[in-house]
Amino acid sequence: MASPESGSSYDVEFRSVVKHFADVRAVDDVSFALKRGSFHSFLGPSGCGKTTSLRLIAGFEQPDSGSVEIAGQSVVGVPAYRRPVNMVFQHYALFPHMDVASNVGYGLRQRKPRADAAEIDKQVAAALELVRLPHLGKRRAWELSGGQQQRVALARALINRPTVLLLDEPLAALDRKLRREMQIELQNLQREVGITFVLVTHDQEEALSMSDTIGIMKDGKVVQFGTPEELYDAPVNRYVADFVGESNFFSGSVASCDDTGAAITTPSGLTLQAPFSRLGGKLQPGAKATIAVRPEVIGLWQPGAVPAGLDISRPARLLNRIYLGDHSEFQIEADGLGPVLVRLPKHSTEGQALEPGDQVIMGWKRERALALSEA
């Protein structure tokens, strides 16, 4: 394995990296370090700078300022073909004039001194075995299905034993079921080969399910960098809470705050209290802020059956109920709060009897909500 000898325990490091395209700052003063052997994702909407970050690691782009390091070595100015990283392209970019085996062996054939043909054949067979595609070596790339092409692209990259494997929205072109399968397979593969994987995606489910760490990006900046649990349980602001999982947001201005939480007054005059996010900043009185409440945190009850100990409870009207198998989603209109999404497990006794049009009481415990800054 192409493990570097340097002492750095990080395989990829960005230090204040800036990259412009014309007058757009695609990557804007970004710094991060990705641990060796981890599965990392960049998550964000299109145009947030995640793909440019990946291309900066690959060497297709060079930073305007700042430094990019791979395995502790600066690679600024080093062209892609001299970097110990390989990429799985969004649309695979398999060579149409070569069969599958020639595609997979391409990287090995570029090495100098050139490896002998028998050795290359052996490694190609092993790589195709790794991605569970033996016996397809003689086929042309365009004869294969999308999922198979995906695996060939993986084998073509992994055969070079790169320090870092880059994946540019690799599953976007696959159908939903195949995507789930490939997610699990990619994760297993990453553990098997022990190479650092860097994935770019706009699919939060994909990022959450596969990654050890995730960087949420917006407008060329990393908004939050952390484990999936940290991002879900302790988002730094509304943007992250909105992008990772689902939340109800009740916006307003900060009425009062202490070290642990804040009270926010909504435009309708309600005051809602919630603790700060563990990783978010403190809020200042008068600042714009929002209370984020996950749909599964909110409970629904028949009027009169409300349990004790709720910090926030409001009368509401049930608008719609969506059956989703193991759970149901309820769209309600709460007095003073507007539309709210509630998610109850299948066997919750409260949820069973509710029908659209019913008057209900909705509520949650204040410590399960979060007071977040708007930006």
Added chain:
Amino acid sequence: MTTAALKEKRRQGRWNALLLAPSGLWYLMLLILPLIVIMVYSVGERAPTGGYQAGFTFDNYLNIGARWTAFKNTLLLAPTGTFICLLAGYPLAYFLAVKANPRMRLFLLILVVVPFWTSFLIRTYAWMFILGGRGLPHLLELIGLEGFRFINTPFAVLVGIVYAYLPLMVFPIFVSLEKLDKRLLEASDDLGASPFATFRQITLPLSAPGMITGCMLVFILLMGEYLIPQMLGGGKVFFIGNALVDLFLQSLNWPFGSACAMALVFIMMVTVGLYLKATRATGSRDVSLM
């Protein structure tokens, strides 16, 4: 099949026949019939006063050796001219498709076409002057280089050929290079291939269909070339086309001329057959000439 479906099918058939009729008639009158006439003539005899006289003999074919020089010139200079066009055209097409600033590209493409705005005859006359005694050789004399003669040499014919046919080579190659998926080049770069290795292993093979099409266009037209050898070869470097004109219009030996023409058709068919085989071998299913 129901009667309704049968009627519909017949109606479709009539419609298709109507669409194809004009071009079909055209080809029948101007290609198939003359070809049959030439075939018949080629086994006939020359009338005592010139022209054609009915007969059945293969003497005309056996006699083709008498025009060996024309065949030799054509079979030597047409491939050579095609090859030089390829060598000169590829870098130009590559520059236009890959390196040129997109805003400049259209302008440069128009420049490639501009010569066609003037009559081919006039342009070839210009070359006659440039390569003739008062042109380039005269300029060379002024700087002390004497004894150069270009006009009426194979070199002059090649210059004319490359000048006239280069655009036909450039465009198919340009198209195949322009539609080349740039991500394949990045993939090659990513997999450790230097820029030159990427060109050799990805760009060159994937532009092969364009090269083959360009070569075929140029070669087929060159095989029937008449004007350039006539004007720049001055009767010394002549092609089959020139020999045919001579046989039909001067010697009035129509049967022998027809046999030579049939031989040319045969050579073309073999070449096109090889072309079709080559395009199949490169795996290109989207670029073809005929």
